[in-house]
Amino acid sequence: MTLTVASSKHVQHFVLKGDLVVVQDVREALMQGRNSDGKMVRRPLSPHLQVYRPQISSALSIFHRFTGIALSAGALLLALWLAAAATSPGAFAIAQAVLDSIFGKLVLFGFTLALFYHFSNGIRHLLWDAGYGFELPVMHRTGYAVLAATIGLSVIFWGLFLVIG
Protein backbone atom coordinates (compact mmCIF):
# COMPACT_ATOMS: atom_id res chain seq x y z
CA MET A 1 0.00 0.00 0.00
CA THR A 2 1.42 3.30 -1.03
CA LEU A 3 0.25 6.58 0.41
CA THR A 4 0.50 9.67 -1.65
CA VAL A 5 -0.53 13.18 -0.82
CA ALA A 6 -2.95 15.10 -2.96
CA SER A 7 -1.04 18.35 -2.75
CA SER A 8 2.19 16.92 -4.12
CA LYS A 9 1.17 13.97 -6.20
CA HIS A 10 4.57 13.18 -7.66
CA VAL A 11 6.16 12.41 -4.31
CA GLN A 12 5.73 9.15 -2.42
CA HIS A 13 6.16 10.25 1.16
CA PHE A 14 5.99 6.86 2.86
CA VAL A 15 5.16 3.28 2.01
CA LEU A 16 3.40 0.74 4.22
CA LYS A 17 4.93 -2.74 4.19
CA GLY A 18 2.73 -4.82 6.50
CA ASP A 19 2.94 -3.04 9.84
CA LEU A 20 6.19 -1.37 8.88
CA VAL A 21 6.18 2.20 7.64
CA VAL A 22 9.01 2.81 5.21
CA VAL A 23 9.81 6.49 5.01
CA GLN A 24 11.30 7.59 1.72
CA ASP A 25 12.98 10.64 3.16
CA VAL A 26 14.17 10.92 6.74
CA ARG A 27 12.52 14.36 6.99
CA GLU A 28 9.18 12.59 6.64
CA ALA A 29 9.70 10.65 9.90
CA LEU A 30 7.91 13.34 11.91
CA MET A 31 5.26 14.00 9.27
CA GLN A 32 3.29 10.75 9.49
CA GLY A 33 0.25 10.21 11.63
CA ARG A 34 -3.22 8.69 11.66
CA ASN A 35 -6.47 10.57 11.25
CA SER A 36 -9.55 9.87 13.39
CA ASP A 37 -10.48 6.91 11.15
CA GLY A 38 -7.11 5.31 11.82
CA LYS A 39 -5.96 5.91 8.27
CA MET A 40 -2.32 6.80 7.71
CA VAL A 41 -2.04 10.41 6.59
CA ARG A 42 0.67 12.98 6.17
CA ARG A 43 0.36 15.57 8.89
CA PRO A 44 -0.55 19.01 7.55
CA LEU A 45 2.16 21.64 7.73
CA SER A 46 1.69 24.75 9.82
CA PRO A 47 0.69 27.52 9.21
CA HIS A 48 -2.68 26.34 7.97
CA LEU A 49 -3.67 29.30 5.85
CA GLN A 50 -7.39 28.40 6.05
CA VAL A 51 -7.52 28.78 9.83
CA TYR A 52 -4.59 31.13 10.40
CA ARG A 53 -5.82 34.42 11.80
CA PRO A 54 -4.31 37.26 9.78
CA GLN A 55 -2.00 39.31 11.96
CA ILE A 56 0.07 42.40 11.33
CA SER A 57 3.28 40.39 11.74
CA SER A 58 2.40 37.79 9.10
CA ALA A 59 0.82 40.36 6.77
CA LEU A 60 3.90 42.62 6.86
CA SER A 61 6.18 39.63 6.27
CA ILE A 62 4.19 38.66 3.17
CA PHE A 63 4.18 42.30 1.99
CA HIS A 64 7.97 42.36 2.27
CA ARG A 65 8.31 39.44 -0.15
CA PHE A 66 5.59 40.74 -2.42
CA THR A 67 7.10 44.24 -2.67
CA GLY A 68 10.54 42.68 -3.17
CA ILE A 69 9.27 40.75 -6.19
CA ALA A 70 7.48 43.84 -7.54
CA LEU A 71 10.62 45.97 -7.10
CA SER A 72 12.64 43.35 -9.00
CA ALA A 73 10.37 44.04 -11.96
CA GLY A 74 10.92 47.75 -11.26
CA ALA A 75 14.70 47.22 -11.50
CA LEU A 76 14.25 45.74 -14.99
CA LEU A 77 12.22 48.84 -15.91
CA LEU A 78 15.01 51.04 -14.54
CA ALA A 79 17.50 49.24 -16.81
CA LEU A 80 15.21 49.75 -19.83
CA TRP A 81 14.73 53.44 -18.91
CA LEU A 82 18.52 53.97 -18.78
CA ALA A 83 18.96 52.00 -22.01
CA ALA A 84 16.38 54.20 -23.74
CA ALA A 85 18.30 57.29 -22.59
CA ALA A 86 21.53 55.79 -23.91
CA THR A 87 19.96 54.83 -27.25
CA SER A 88 18.63 58.08 -28.76
CA PRO A 89 16.74 61.28 -27.87
CA GLY A 90 13.65 59.82 -29.59
CA ALA A 91 13.74 56.54 -27.69
CA PHE A 92 14.08 58.41 -24.37
CA ALA A 93 11.24 60.78 -25.29
CA ILE A 94 8.98 57.74 -25.87
CA ALA A 95 10.05 56.21 -22.53
CA GLN A 96 9.36 59.49 -20.70
CA ALA A 97 5.97 59.86 -22.44
CA VAL A 98 4.97 56.32 -21.36
CA LEU A 99 6.00 57.08 -17.75
CA ASP A 100 4.14 60.41 -17.91
CA SER A 101 0.85 58.82 -19.04
CA ILE A 102 -1.92 57.98 -16.58
CA PHE A 103 -0.97 54.30 -16.76
CA GLY A 104 2.71 55.12 -16.27
CA LYS A 105 1.97 57.34 -13.29
CA LEU A 106 -0.18 54.59 -11.71
CA VAL A 107 2.65 52.08 -12.14
CA LEU A 108 5.16 54.57 -10.69
CA PHE A 109 2.80 55.26 -7.79
CA GLY A 110 2.72 51.53 -7.05
CA PHE A 111 6.51 51.37 -7.24
CA THR A 112 6.96 54.26 -4.79
CA LEU A 113 4.66 52.54 -2.27
CA ALA A 114 6.52 49.25 -2.74
CA LEU A 115 9.93 50.93 -2.51
CA PHE A 116 9.16 52.94 0.63
CA TYR A 117 7.54 49.90 2.26
CA HIS A 118 10.47 47.58 1.45
CA PHE A 119 12.89 50.32 2.55
CA SER A 120 11.18 50.88 5.93
CA ASN A 121 10.51 47.22 6.67
CA GLY A 122 14.06 46.45 5.52
CA ILE A 123 15.37 48.69 8.32
CA ARG A 124 13.10 46.77 10.71
CA HIS A 125 14.62 43.49 9.44
CA LEU A 126 18.18 44.80 9.82
CA LEU A 127 17.41 45.84 13.41
CA TRP A 128 16.11 42.33 14.11
CA ASP A 129 19.31 40.92 12.59
CA ALA A 130 21.25 43.13 15.02
CA GLY A 131 19.18 41.67 17.87
CA TYR A 132 16.78 44.54 18.58
CA GLY A 133 13.00 44.72 18.71
CA PHE A 134 11.93 41.09 19.22
CA GLU A 135 9.45 41.79 22.06
CA LEU A 136 5.92 41.32 20.77
CA PRO A 137 4.60 44.82 21.70
CA VAL A 138 7.72 46.41 20.15
CA MET A 139 7.29 44.27 17.03
CA HIS A 140 3.70 45.43 16.65
CA ARG A 141 4.66 49.07 17.21
CA THR A 142 7.50 48.94 14.66
CA GLY A 143 5.10 47.20 12.25
CA TYR A 144 2.63 50.08 12.42
CA ALA A 145 5.55 52.53 12.24
CA VAL A 146 6.59 50.90 8.94
CA LEU A 147 3.09 51.40 7.53
CA ALA A 148 3.07 55.03 8.69
CA ALA A 149 6.55 55.62 7.22
CA THR A 150 5.45 54.10 3.89
CA ILE A 151 2.51 56.47 3.64
CA GLY A 152 4.53 59.45 4.93
CA LEU A 153 7.45 58.96 2.54
CA SER A 154 5.08 58.42 -0.40
CA VAL A 155 3.18 61.62 0.43
CA ILE A 156 6.47 63.55 0.68
CA PHE A 157 7.69 62.09 -2.63
CA TRP A 158 4.53 62.88 -4.60
CA GLY A 159 4.26 66.28 -2.91
CA LEU A 160 7.80 67.14 -4.09
CA PHE A 161 6.99 65.65 -7.49
CA LEU A 162 4.04 68.01 -7.89
CA VAL A 163 6.10 70.99 -6.69
CA ILE A 164 9.04 70.27 -9.00
CA GLY A 165 7.07 68.92 -11.99
Added chain:
Amino acid sequence: MSEKTTLRPEIMRSALGRARGYGSAKSGLHHWWAQRLTAMALLPLSLYFVASVLLLAGANQEAMIAYMREPWNAVLFIALILALFYHLQLGLQVVIEDYIHAEGRRIALLLAIRAITVLFGLLAIVSVLKLAL
Protein backbone atom coordinates in the same frame (compact mmCIF):
# COMPACT_ATOMS: atom_id res chain seq x y z
CA MET B 1 40.12 9.90 37.47
CA SER B 2 38.96 13.46 37.16
CA GLU B 3 36.04 14.09 34.90
CA LYS B 4 37.17 16.69 32.41
CA THR B 5 34.66 18.92 30.73
CA THR B 6 35.26 19.07 27.02
CA LEU B 7 33.54 21.15 24.42
CA ARG B 8 31.33 19.06 22.21
CA PRO B 9 30.39 21.20 19.23
CA GLU B 10 28.17 18.44 17.83
CA ILE B 11 25.79 19.01 20.74
CA MET B 12 24.67 22.20 19.01
CA ARG B 13 23.09 20.16 16.24
CA SER B 14 19.65 18.63 16.34
CA ALA B 15 19.26 14.84 16.33
CA LEU B 16 17.69 15.08 12.89
CA GLY B 17 20.58 17.22 11.64
CA ARG B 18 23.08 14.64 12.92
CA ALA B 19 21.12 11.78 11.35
CA ARG B 20 20.99 13.50 7.98
CA GLY B 21 24.65 14.39 8.20
CA TYR B 22 24.53 17.01 5.50
CA GLY B 23 26.87 19.37 7.34
CA SER B 24 26.41 23.06 6.89
CA ALA B 25 24.01 24.32 4.27
CA LYS B 26 26.63 25.02 1.59
CA SER B 27 26.99 28.75 1.04
CA GLY B 28 24.08 29.85 3.25
CA LEU B 29 26.17 32.15 5.43
CA HIS B 30 27.62 33.98 2.46
CA HIS B 31 24.13 34.43 0.99
CA TRP B 32 22.84 35.78 4.30
CA TRP B 33 25.68 38.28 4.68
CA ALA B 34 25.56 39.41 1.07
CA GLN B 35 21.81 40.06 1.39
CA ARG B 36 22.34 42.20 4.51
CA LEU B 37 25.35 44.08 3.13
CA THR B 38 23.55 44.95 -0.11
CA ALA B 39 20.49 45.95 1.97
CA MET B 40 22.61 48.35 4.02
CA ALA B 41 24.22 49.76 0.87
CA LEU B 42 20.79 50.23 -0.68
CA LEU B 43 19.46 52.35 2.21
CA PRO B 44 21.39 55.53 1.22
CA LEU B 45 21.60 54.57 -2.47
CA SER B 46 17.83 54.19 -2.86
CA LEU B 47 17.28 57.59 -1.22
CA TYR B 48 19.80 59.05 -3.69
CA PHE B 49 17.91 57.29 -6.51
CA VAL B 50 14.56 58.68 -5.36
CA ALA B 51 16.06 62.20 -5.30
CA SER B 52 17.50 61.64 -8.81
CA VAL B 53 14.10 60.52 -10.11
CA LEU B 54 12.58 63.74 -8.73
CA LEU B 55 15.30 65.81 -10.39
CA LEU B 56 14.99 63.94 -13.70
CA ALA B 57 11.17 63.85 -13.85
CA GLY B 58 10.16 64.88 -17.36
CA ALA B 59 13.80 65.35 -18.42
CA ASN B 60 14.88 65.00 -22.04
CA GLN B 61 17.93 63.00 -23.13
CA GLU B 62 20.14 66.09 -23.00
CA ALA B 63 19.34 66.56 -19.30
CA MET B 64 20.04 62.86 -18.66
CA ILE B 65 23.45 63.16 -20.33
CA ALA B 66 24.24 66.30 -18.34
CA TYR B 67 23.25 64.52 -15.12
CA MET B 68 25.29 61.37 -15.77
CA ARG B 69 28.31 63.43 -16.87
CA GLU B 70 28.76 64.43 -13.25
CA PRO B 71 31.21 61.74 -12.07
CA TRP B 72 29.51 61.25 -8.70
CA ASN B 73 26.12 60.72 -10.33
CA ALA B 74 27.53 58.03 -12.64
CA VAL B 75 29.39 56.39 -9.75
CA LEU B 76 26.35 56.41 -7.46
CA PHE B 77 24.09 55.09 -10.23
CA ILE B 78 26.51 52.23 -11.00
CA ALA B 79 26.86 51.44 -7.27
CA LEU B 80 23.07 51.45 -7.00
CA ILE B 81 22.72 49.11 -9.99
CA LEU B 82 25.32 46.67 -8.61
CA ALA B 83 23.79 46.55 -5.11
CA LEU B 84 20.21 46.48 -6.42
CA PHE B 85 20.65 43.66 -8.94
CA TYR B 86 22.77 41.60 -6.53
CA HIS B 87 20.18 42.11 -3.77
CA LEU B 88 17.21 41.21 -5.96
CA GLN B 89 18.93 38.10 -7.30
CA LEU B 90 19.56 36.91 -3.72
CA GLY B 91 15.96 37.70 -2.74
CA LEU B 92 14.31 36.02 -5.72
CA GLN B 93 16.58 33.00 -5.17
CA VAL B 94 15.12 32.54 -1.67
CA VAL B 95 11.56 32.91 -2.94
CA ILE B 96 12.17 30.27 -5.63
CA GLU B 97 13.89 27.91 -3.17
CA ASP B 98 10.97 28.28 -0.76
CA TYR B 99 8.11 27.71 -3.16
CA ILE B 100 9.37 25.69 -6.15
CA HIS B 101 9.93 22.13 -4.99
CA ALA B 102 10.33 20.29 -8.31
CA GLU B 103 14.11 20.18 -8.69
CA GLY B 104 14.29 20.59 -12.46
CA ARG B 105 12.00 23.59 -12.52
CA ARG B 106 13.74 25.12 -9.50
CA ILE B 107 17.21 24.90 -11.05
CA ALA B 108 15.92 26.20 -14.39
CA LEU B 109 14.30 29.19 -12.68
CA LEU B 110 17.39 29.93 -10.56
CA LEU B 111 19.54 29.92 -13.68
CA ALA B 112 17.04 32.09 -15.56
CA ILE B 113 16.94 34.63 -12.71
CA ARG B 114 20.74 34.83 -12.69
CA ALA B 115 20.89 35.27 -16.44
CA ILE B 116 18.23 38.01 -16.41
CA THR B 117 19.86 39.82 -13.46
CA VAL B 118 23.30 39.79 -15.04
CA LEU B 119 22.04 40.89 -18.48
CA PHE B 120 19.79 43.70 -17.23
CA GLY B 121 22.37 44.81 -14.67
CA LEU B 122 24.99 45.04 -17.41
CA LEU B 123 22.52 46.83 -19.69
CA ALA B 124 21.91 49.43 -16.99
CA ILE B 125 25.63 49.91 -16.24
CA VAL B 126 26.64 50.16 -19.91
CA SER B 127 23.82 52.67 -20.47
CA VAL B 128 25.01 54.85 -17.57
CA LEU B 129 28.59 54.68 -18.89
CA LYS B 130 27.46 55.58 -22.39
CA LEU B 131 25.56 58.59 -21.07
CA ALA B 132 28.46 59.60 -18.83
CA LEU B 133 31.38 59.24 -21.23
